[in-house]
Every structure is written in C-alpha cells, then in structure tokens.
Amino acid sequence: MGLEWESIAAIQRMLPYKALSVGTVGRWVIAGVCYDRVIVPPAALLHLGRVERKIVEELSTYARPAFVAGRLALRAALNAVPGSPTCPEGFRRATDGAPALPGGFMGSITHKACLALAVAGADCGVGVGIDLESKLPERSKLSDRILNADEMKELRLLSPCDLWPEVLARFSLKEAAFKSLTAPLRYAIHSFKQMSVRMSGIVRSTGVFQDADIEIASDRLPVALVVHGMVALLGKQVLALSWADCQDAM
Ligand SMILES: CC(C)(COP(=O)(O)OP(=O)(O)OC[C@H]1O[C@@H](n2cnc3c(N)ncnc32)[C@H](O)[C@@H]1OP(=O)(O)O)[C@@H](O)C(=O)NCCC(=O)NCCS
Numbered sequence: 001m002g003l004e005w006e007s008i009a010a011i012q013r014m015l016p017y018k019a020l021s022v023g024t025v026g027r028w029v030i031a032g033v034c035y036d037r038v039i040v041p042p043a044a045l046l047h048l049g050r051v052e053r054k055i056v057e058e059l060s061t062y063a064r065p066a067f068v069a070g071r072l073a074l075r076a077a078l079n080a081v082p083g084s085p086t087c088p089e090g091f092r093r094a095t096d097g098a099p100a101l102p103g104g105f106m107g108s109i110t111h112k113a114c115l116a117l118a119v120a121g122a123d124c125g126v127g128v129g130i131d132l133e134s135k136l137p138e139r140s141k142l143s144d145r146i147l148n149a150d151e152m153k154e155l156r157l158l159s160p161c162d163l164w165p166e167v168l169a170r171f172s173l174k175e176a177a178f179k180s181l182t183a184p185l186r187y188a189i190h191s192f193k194q195m196s197v198r199m200s201g202i203v204r205s206t207g208v209f210q211d212a213d214i215e216i217a218s219d220r221l222p223v224a225l226v227v228h229g230m231v232a233l234l235g236k237q238v239l240a241l242s243w244a245d246c247q248d249a250m
Contacts, residue, residue: 007072007075007076007079008021008031008076010047011033011047011072011076013043014041014043014044014047014072015041016034016035016036016039016041017033017034017035017036017041017044017069017072018033018034019031019032019033019034019076020032020033020034020115022117024080025119025230025241027121027122027124028119028120028121028128028241028243029077029078029080029081029119029120029121030077030117030118030119030130030241031073031074031076031077031080031117031118031120032073032115032116032117032118033069033070033072033073033076033115033116034069034114034115034116035065035066035068035069035111035114035115035116036065036114037065037114038061038065039065040056040064040065040068044068044069044072045068047072047075048068048071048072048090049087049088049089049090049091050088050089050090051089051090051091051092052068052071052090052091052092053090055067055092055093056068066111066116067111069111069116070099070109070110070111070116070118071090071091071099071109072116073109073116073117073118074091074099074101074107074109074118074120075087075090075091076118077107077118077119077120078101078105078107078118078120080120081105081120081121081122082122083104083122084102084105084120085102085105087102091107094183096183096186098179101120101123103123104122104123105120105121105122105123106120106121106122106123106126106127106128107119107120107121107128108128108129108130108176108179108180109130110130110131110132110176111132112132112133112134112237113132113134113236113237115132115237117130117132117239118130119241125245126243126244126245127179127180127181127182127243127244128179128180128241128242128243128244129175129176129177129178129179129180129181129241129242129243130176130179130239130240130241130242131172131173131175131176131179131239131240131241131242132172132237132238132239132240133168133171133172133175133237133238133240134236134237135164135165135168135233135236135237135238136236138164142167142168142171143155143167145192146167146170146171146174146192146193147167147170147192147193148193148194148195148196150196151170151196151197155167158202162202162204165202165203165204165233165238166202166203168238169197169199169203169210169231169233169238169240170197170199171192172231172238172239172240173197173199173212173214173229173231173240173242174192174195174197174214175240176229176240176241176242177195177214177216177227177229177242177244178192179242180227180242180243180244181216181227181244182244185216185221185225185244187220188218188220188221189216189218189220190218194216194217194218195214195215195216196214196215196217197212197213197214197229198212198213198214198215199211199212199231200212203231203232203233203238204233205233206232206233206234206235207232207233207234208232208233209230209231209232210230210231210232211228211229211230212228212229212230212231213226213227213228213229214226214227214228214229214242225244227242227243227244227245228242228243228244228245229241229242229243
C-alpha cells in the first residue's frame with residue numbers, strides 16, 4: 001500500500017515538513033515525516049488536535065519540532081488503517097509517555113535526527129513499537145548497558161566494523177520491544193539485559209531487514225515472553241519495528 005492520502009498531501013504543504021511514503025509491513029502502516037530541528041511551521045500546528053496543541057505549549061522549544069512531526073506521522077499512519085476514526089482532538093500522552101490511540105487501534109512513534117516515523121494498525125491484542133537510532137556517534141559503552149552475558153558471548157566473534165551496527169540494532173529492537181508492551185508487562189522489566197535478541201542474520205546492507213525474536217525474562221513474569229521484530233540499517237540510522245502477541249500473559 002502506498003501513502004497517497006489527503007493527510008500526506010497536507011503534510012507536504014506544511015514546509016519544511018516533508019512526508020515520506022514508507023508503506024506497510026504486514027498489517028502495520030508506517031508513515032514518516034521529515035522535520036526541521038528548529039522551526040515548527042504554524043500550518044503544522046493547525047493540523048494538530050486541541051489536545052496535542054496543549055502539549056506543544058508545555059514543551060521546550062527544543063522538543064517541539066520532533067513532537068509535532070511524530071504526531072503528524074501518527075495521524076498519517078492511522079488515517080491509512082481501514083476503519084480508523086478521524087481523531088480531531090489528536091492523540092494525548094498516556095501517563096507513561098506513550099501516545100494514546102483511540103480504542104481499537106494501536107500505534108507507536110519515534111523521532112531522531114529530523115525524521116519522525118509512526119506505525120499504526122488495528123488492535124488485535126497485539127502491541128506495536130517502532131524505534132530509530134542514529135549510527136553516529138558510536139557509543140562504545142552501550143553494549144555494557146543493554147547486552148546480557150549470552151549476547152555478549154554471541155557478538156564476541158564479530159569484526160570491529162560489524163560490531164557497532166549489531167549492538168545498535170539490538171538496542172533499537174529492545175527499545176521497539178519495550179514500546180510494544182502494554183503497561184503491566186512493561187513494568188515487569190527493569191533492564192534491557194532481561195531481553196535477549198535472536199536475529200536471522202547480521203545487520204550489514206542498508207535497507208535489508210533482518211527478522212528477530214526478542215525473549216523477555218523476568219521473575220515478575222510467569223513465563224518468558226517472546227516478541228517479534230525486524231531491523232535494518234537505513235543510511236545513517238537503524239530502524240526497528242516490534243510487535244508483541246503476548247498481552248494476555250499477565
Ligand atoms: C520511552 C523510550 C522508549 C523512548 O525512546 P527514545 O529512543 O528515547 O525516543 P524515540 O524518539 O524513539 O521515542 C519517543 C516516543 O516514544 C513514545 N513513548 C514515550 N514513552 C513511551 C512508553 N513508555 N511506551 C511506549 N512509547 C513511549 C512517545 O510517543 C515518544 O514521542 P512523543 O513524546 O513525541 O510522543 C525510552 O526513552 C525509554 O525509556 N526506554 C526504556 C529504557 C528503560 O527503562 N529500559 C529498561 C527497562 S526495559
């Protein structure tokens with residue numbers, strides 16, 4: 001499915017915003033919006049709902065452009081989901097910071113380095129999360145913070161130039177997995193080391209997605225959960241998508 005909707009045309013009229021046609025992944029629709037780091041065009045604010053404009057007023061000027069672009073991307077993605085409502089009020093922030101979608105729909109937002117992406121789909125009891133991470137600068141200490149001993153062992157054999165994209169891909173998958181969990185499940189985990197990523201291959205060529213399973217183990221969960229994901233390098237960024245089908249586990 002392409003992204004040829006009125007909402008995309010509207011975003012394109014709001015310079016410096018530029019909508020990207022990203023398309024669908026399975027039953028999920030992804031939409032993207034490029035934004036300026038500093039400027040929030042007044043026309044963009046007009047396309048937000050009342051609830052969202054109120055949030056913008058409370059944000060620092062630094063945080064506004066990304067927030068606005070994320071909400072526009074979410075609106076564009078949701079508009080392309082069959083049967084979705086128009087949501088004139090916009091999407092409020094849930095107490096944990098996640099965007100609140102109307103009943104019957106799920107979605108997630110990420111924004112990094114002037115690109116905002118959002119994913120939306122119908123709620124079939126499956127959460128969804130999306131995450132973008134910048135490749136640069138390399139953060140050598142990240143692996144100590146997010147990889148568990150088994151993952152460290154697995155990555156030990158990689159060459160130095162393959163290692164950083166692989167660590168970043170796992171981080172992005174874990175962030176996306178975190179976002180895909182509903183609140184009670186999310187509170188059962190306190191460290192990314194409780195997540196173990198298994199990938200179908202290593203993340204090397206740009207635009208080539210690798211499938212992944214992310215196993216989440218916690219003494220607060222009766223059984224380990226497995227959420228699914230996919231991850232790819234996209235130029236200077238890593239994009240991960242994750243969806244859970246285990247919301248009944250608690
Ligand atoms: C919340 C978090 C996932 C955001 O990720 P990020 O890489 O910093 O930023 P991104 O741009 O990718 O995502 C930001 C968006 O995530 C969404 N978000 C924020 N909190 C969220 C949450 N608890 N659940 C789902 N989505 C959330 C919001 O839509 C936000 O954009 P908005 O404020 O414009 O609406 C991240 O900061 C975080 O807290 N990760 C978990 C860290 C942690 O506690 N790990 C240990 C336990 S697993």
